[in-house]
Amino acid sequence: MYDLTLTFDNGPDPVVTPRVLDILGARGLKTTFFVIGEKLADPERRALAVRAHGEGHWIGNHTFKHSIPLGEQPDRDAATDEIGRTQAAIGDLAHPQRWFRPFGGGGNLDARLLKPSVVDHLVRNAHSCVLWNAIPRDWDDPDGWTERALDQCSRQPWTLLVLHDLPTGAMDHLERFLDRAEANGARFRQDFPxxxxxxxxxxxxxxxxxxxxxxxxxxRP
Structure with missing residues (x-):
């Protein structure tokens, strides 16, 4: 048996996120959606974040544009632009611990994630920085990610898994993954290792x- 925390990055998506919410709701599972700030300007996408929050999921900050990892941005205002604007867009949907997940440029856990001014911003604004310990690369292999995810889960007592509610086709396999994870003894939880x-x-x-x-x-000039 093992513990498993699901998270979904890069949404909301008007086609995929509703299906993900339906699947999670049917199973009584609660997760965190780490949203892209600029997407919340669209009323339909904002409504999906509201729905997720109303159904008990946590809403986290995953930068405003998700274009360049913060540790590679030379602009001193990057934290305000990418984290501050997204937190403002999340507004009253925010969790009290102000969850923030940096962009890893492909799931990398290295110095691309942060830089000193970003750390200062996170500390000053009482954010909690949430990383991960399993990346099955569902965006890169939408039909084969489930086997990789199950293998990653089996190798550690508590997995924090990163998936993406994006229109790649990967979430067509979400129900099958959840069935197999549960059959393998997964205990689903919402908090983070x-x-x-x-x-x-x-x-x-x-x-x-x-x-x-x-x-x-x-x-900035």
Whole structure:
């Protein structure tokens, strides 16, 4: 048996997110949706975040544009632009712990994730930084990710899995994955493994130097 926390990144999507919510709702599962800030400007997508929140899911911050990892952005205002604007867009849907997940540029856990000014922003604004310990690359292999995910789950006592509610076809296999995970002894939960939350409520709880770049920052002209 093992514990499994599901998370969904890069939405909301008007086609895929409703189906994901229906599947989770039918099973009584609660997760976190780490949303892209600019997508919430669309009323239909914003309504999906409202629906997810109303059904007991947590809404997290996954940057505003999701274009360049924060640790690779030289602009000193990147934290305000990418994290601050998204948090404002999330508004009253935010969890009290202000969940933030950085963009890894393909699931990488390295210095691309953060930079000193981003860490300062997270601490100053009492965010909690949520990483991961399983990336089955569903965006890259929409038909084959389930086997990889099940293998990753079987190798550790508590998995924080990153999936994507995007129109790739990957979520066509979500029900099958959940069935097999449950048959393998998965205990679904909504909270996060402590080792995947190096910053909690603005306090640095674990060493973060491996996730922070030394990029030279500049003020915007």
């Amino acid at each position: 402590p080792q995947c939350v190096p910053i909690r409520n603005g306090a640095i709880a674990l060493p973060i130097q491996d996730y922070v770049s030394c990029i030279e920052e500049s003020n």
